[in-house]
Amino acid sequence: MDRRTVVIGSINYDIIIKQDRLPKIGETISANSVSMSGGGKGANQAVQCAKLGLDTHMIGKVGNDHFGDELLNGLEKYHVHTNFIKKADTNSGLGFVNSFPDGRLLSTIEKGANYKLQIKDIQDAVSIIKEASIVVIQLEIPIKVAEYAIQLGKKHGCYIILNAAPSVPISADVLKLVDCFVVNEAEASYYAGTEIETAEQALAASDLLQNMVAHLVCITLGEKGSVLFDGKEKQYFPAEKVDVIETTGAGDSYIGGIAYSVLNNFLINEMGKFASKVSSKTVTNIGAHEAMPSLEEVIM
């Protein structure tokens, strides 16, 4: 099996505040704890792929601040190849996450270097894309760059996984090139144009979303599980029951599980179970990269 995976996307420095609730306007409250760590949907997905044993290369941009060096070191620590991560003449992207006791999150990003990524940066990395089996992309980079990356990956025969997060308008023609489209309930609601909160709603809306892409749709619903549909087989997967500590990066971890499943030719049934198991491990610890499981931890 050729395990080479290229992840194109965001690299953020995350500040995760655990708190019971949000303050009201004019009110000050104390947080329960704060943690600072490597994050960003792209970097999270790259770390999870690498922890599952995939030969993972990342294309992206960090800033010329001290966070940039820390983020690069963090990725290298988890064996993500960083040769195609450039430094931009600005600050690194930041993620501000409010994490509540029930596991729900509010997430705000500061674009920073991620939005300095250009089409030329993708072209400069074509040698690695040519050698990849899978390209994984999210939308915390300029949309034109993401669309170009999808087209280039497809041209070179790669399986394209698009995590359409955050939800932004995207070319319908480019979406048709996407082999696997992964969205959470908020993003699924945006792209389907209908409210999706429950498994039943996700099962119903998966037809419409699957029609927009080449093959597979995955809708993640947090503690409510996930839905997979490839145009023939449609299946609901309940989330594994675990003691939730903190959920940042759980969706990204799920995508690492999907990438591993694709490379191992898993059927939908195995794929949904495996990805759910991977993300269920991630929510049992704080932060994204550190909390993500190795392959041994998933299959033990």
Ligand code: RIB
């Ligand atoms: O998906 C979780 C990620 O979203 C966080 O790490 C944060 O940086 C934002 O990009």
